Amino acid sequence: MSKKSKKVRHILSLSGGKDSAALAVYLKDKIPDLEYVFLDTGYELPETYEYLKRMRAILGIKITALKSRRDFDFWVNIFRGCLPSPQNRWCTRKLKIDPYEKHIGSDLVHSYIGIRADENRDGYFSSKKNIIPYYPFIEDELIKSDIIQILEDSGLGLPKYYSWRSRSGCYFCFFQRRHEWIGLYDNHPELFEKACEYESNHLDKRLYTWIERESLKQLLARRDSVLSGIFTRPVKKCSSKSKKLCDRLKSIHFSVDDGSILREAFSSNKQLSNLKEEDEPCLICTL
Ligand code: SF4
Structure with missing residues (x-):
């Protein structure tokens, strides 16, 4: 050669x-x-x-x-x-x-x-x-x-x-939807427990969470609302421009949680096309 x-x-x-x-x-x-x-x-x-x-x-x-x-x-x-x-x-x-x-x-x-x-x-x-x-x-x-x-x-x-889950990847992948975390608990409780451990037990006493502003234990405590698809938390990433569409989507997709509904919509809707790449799961992990 x-x-x-x-x-x-x-x-x-x-x-x-x-x-x-x-x-x-x-x-x-x-x-x-x-x-x-x-x-x-x-x-x-x-x-x-x-x-x-x-x-x-x-x-x-x-x-x-x-x-x-x-x-x-x-x-x-x-x-x-x-x-x-x-x-x-x-x-x-x-x-x-x-x-x-x-x-x-x-x-x-x-x-x-x-x-x-x-x-x-x-x-x-x-x-x-x-x-x-x-x-x-x-x-x-x-x-x-x-x-x-x-x-x-x-x-x-x-x-x-x-x-119970829509994508491959690590059991603790932060891209999974809220109802999928519940699915992890139901299907692999020991892995859910390990994921919880990563959120706590830090020397500096800080709490890091896989989901923004909510620990897995808190999520589990409201499992019924998560599984029923009720939107009990505000949609944080919804800009005023997309608010109308966001509300409409909520009324259609009862079984999808608030974070993922936007990600799914973004890929096919021009109004929401300003979704950052950072919100997309990694190809290398999920294809
Ligand atoms: S992004 Fe990929 S490597 Fe990171 S937790 Fe998710 S599946 Fe694992």
């Missing part, structure tokens, strides 16, 4: 979610030398690990788990107990992007991303120049129903956490 030529690799990063799983099925025979990686924070849902095991067995593929040398507990101590948030996603950088970039080094990488043709998604991923993104589902105009069909036909089906 000459000094100038770089190794070219084809990589699909699996999140444990349906779209990247469907993309694995879709590309398996199209790109024979495709590498499958899973950016394992070590704090993923049990259902995610189980789904990856199914993928290995059913598709007969090797999935390389990439881990940070230091775990979340190490980093949260470095950040003096300050939990990551949409505005400060050090977890994605430290636990996912850094190990991924280390894995690819300076190789030229064709990175396959499972954004669908019916989505208007953008998000936080690596910005390294040697990573070239490809969007096969967009190019081939595949939408959500196609993805479900691909997964059903392959025998993989959907990850089990979809019965």
Whole structure:
């Protein structure tokens, strides 16, 4: 190999979610030398690990788990107990992007991303120049129903956490909706308890919360109102311009909590198109 030529690799990063799983099925025979990686924070849902095991067995593929040398507990101590948030996603950088970039080094990488043709998604991923993104589902105009069909036909089906949570990612992910935190409590009470522990027990006695201005214990105490979708808290991010639309959306989406309703609406509504990228979950965690 000459000094100038770089190794070219084809990589699909699996999140444990349906779209990247469907993309694995879709590309398996199209790109024979495709590498499958899973950016394992070590704090993923049990259902995610189980789904990856199914993928290995059913598709007969090797999935390389990439881990940070230091775990979340190490980093949260470095950040003096300050939990990551949409505005400060050090977890994605430290636990996912850094190990991924280390894995690819300076190789030229064709990175396959499972954004669908019916989505208007953008998000936080690596910005390294040697990573070239490809969007096969967009190019081939595949939408959500196609993805479900691909997964059903392959025998993989959907990850089990979809019965109570809409996205993959760490069990304590701050992007999850309020009713999903209740789902965590109902499905994995021990993980909910661990998430509560991160909010307290700090040497400086400060309380850091995963949800703005509300601890998980407080959230759990009002579980009935959360699950009934009643809007008991003000919508903080609603500007006066979008207030009208926000009120209208509230009256339509009874089962969606106040934070997520705006995020969902923003992606498809021009009136709300000033949503900052910081409110979008990381592609690398959720696709
Ligand atoms: S899934 Fe959530 S908590 Fe985990 S690394 Fe990604 S953004 Fe951070």
